[in-house]
Amino acid sequence: MTGPQDIYFEDVWFSYNGSFVLRQVSFSVPTREFLIIIGPNGGGKTTLLKLMLGLCSPQRGKIILFGEYTPREASHLLGYVPQNTNINLDFPVSVIDVVLMGRLRGLKFLYTKEDRRAAEEALEIMGMDKYANARMRELSQGQRQRVLIARALVSQPRILLLDEPTASVDVEAQRILYDRLRELNEKITIVLVSHDMTVISSYATAVACVNGTVYYHGSKEITSEMLQMAYGSCPVELVAHGIPHRVLAKHDGDRDA
Numbered sequence: 001m002t003g004p005q006d007i008y009f010e011d012v013w014f015s016y017n018g019s020f021v022l023r024q025v026s027f028s029v030p031t032r033e034f035l036i037i038i039g040p041n042g043g044g045k046t047t048l049l050k051l052m053l054g055l056c057s058p059q060r061g062k063i064i065l066f067g068e069y070t071p072r073e074a075s076h077l078l079g080y081v082p083q084n085t086n087i088n089l090d091f092p093v094s095v096i097d098v099v100l101m102g103r104l105r106g107l108k109f110l111y112t113k114e115d116r117r118a119a120e121e122a123l124e125i126m127g128m129d130k131y132a133n134a135r136m137r138e139l140s141q142g143q144r145q146r147v148l149i150a151r152a153l154v155s156q157p158r159i160l161l162l163d164e165p166t167a168s169v170d171v172e173a174q175r176i177l178y179d180r181l182r183e184l185n186e187k188i189t190i191v192l193v194s195h196d197m198t199v200i201s202s203y204a205t206a207v208a209c210v211n212g213t214v215y216y217h218g219s220k221e222i223t224s225e226m227l228q229m230a231y232g233s234c235p236v237e238l239v240a241h242g243i244p245h246r247v248l249a250k251h252d253g254d255r256d257a
C-alpha cells in the first residue's frame with residue numbers, strides 16, 4: 001500500500017447461504033478517491049457496499065478501514081445513501097426533519113443545537129438550505145435525493161457511499177447532484193454505484209468493475225477490457241455528448257440499429 005488508504009480489502013470472499021457472490025476481492029481505495037462501481041445486475045455491487053459498511057461480514061479475508069478499523073468499528077465515519085430509499089410522501093415530514101434523522105442516537109428524538117447546526121450545514125453543502133422547512137412531497141426527485149445525501153452527511157463521515165443515487169433523476173438534476181459530490185470530494189472519499197458510464201469520464205478518479213469479483217482501475221479511463229469484464233460479451237451502448245457509441249463487438253446475428 002502507498003499513502004493513506006481509506007478502504008482495504010484482502011482476499012475477501014462473501015456468500016449468501018453458501019453460494020459465493022464475491023470471490024478473491026483485493027483492492028484498496030486511497031483517501032479522497034471518487035470511486036465509481038459499475039457492473040451487471042446481480043454482479044455484487046450492493047453487496048460490496050454492504051461489506052464496506054459492515055452490514056455483511058465476509059466468510060474469508062479481511063477488510064480494514066482507515067488503516068486500523070473493522071467496518072463496524074468505523075461505522076460512525078461512514079455515510080450511506082441506499083438504493084431506492086422510499087420516503088412516504090403522504091407523511092408531512094419536513095426537509096430538516098429528514099436530515100436530522102441522520103443524528104438520531106438510539107430512540108431519542110431530542111436534538112441538540114449542534115445537531116440542528118450540522119443539519120443546516122449539510123443542507124447548505126447540498127444546495128438545499130433554502131428548502132429546510134419545505135415538505136419532502138413539495139420537492140422534485142433530484143432535490144429529494146440531495147436531501148437524502150445531506151442526511152448521510154450530517155454525521156460528518158469520512159467516506160460517503162451511494163447506491164445508484166441518480167436512478168429516476170432527470171439529467172440536469174443529475175449534473176447538479178454530481179457537481180455537489182465533486183465539491184465534497186475535495187474533503188472526503190466518495191464511493192458511488194452507477195449504471196451510467198458517462199459519469200465516469202466526468203467525475204471518477206477510479207473505477208471498480210464488479211462481476212463476481214472486483215477489477216479495480218485506478219484511473220477513469222474506460223477500456224474495452226473493463227467493459228468486457230463488467231458486462232461479459234454483451235455489446236454496450238455508451239451515450240457520450242448525446243451520441244450513442246457501440247463500444248464492444250456485436251453478437252453474431254445482431255442487426256444494426
Ligand SMILES: Nc1ncnc2c1ncn2[C@@H]1O[C@H](COP(=O)(O)OP(=O)(O)OP(=O)(O)O)[C@@H](O)[C@H]1O
Pocket residue numbers: 016017021039040041042043044045046047048
Ligand atoms: N439478502 C440476500 N440473500 C440472498 N441473496 C442475495 C441477497 N442480496 C443479494 N443477493 C444475491 O446476491 C447477488 C448480488 O446481488 P447485489 O444486489 O449485490 O448485486 P448488484 O450488482 O448490486 O445488482 P443490481 O445492479 O441489480 O442492484 C445476486 O445474485 C442477488 O440475487
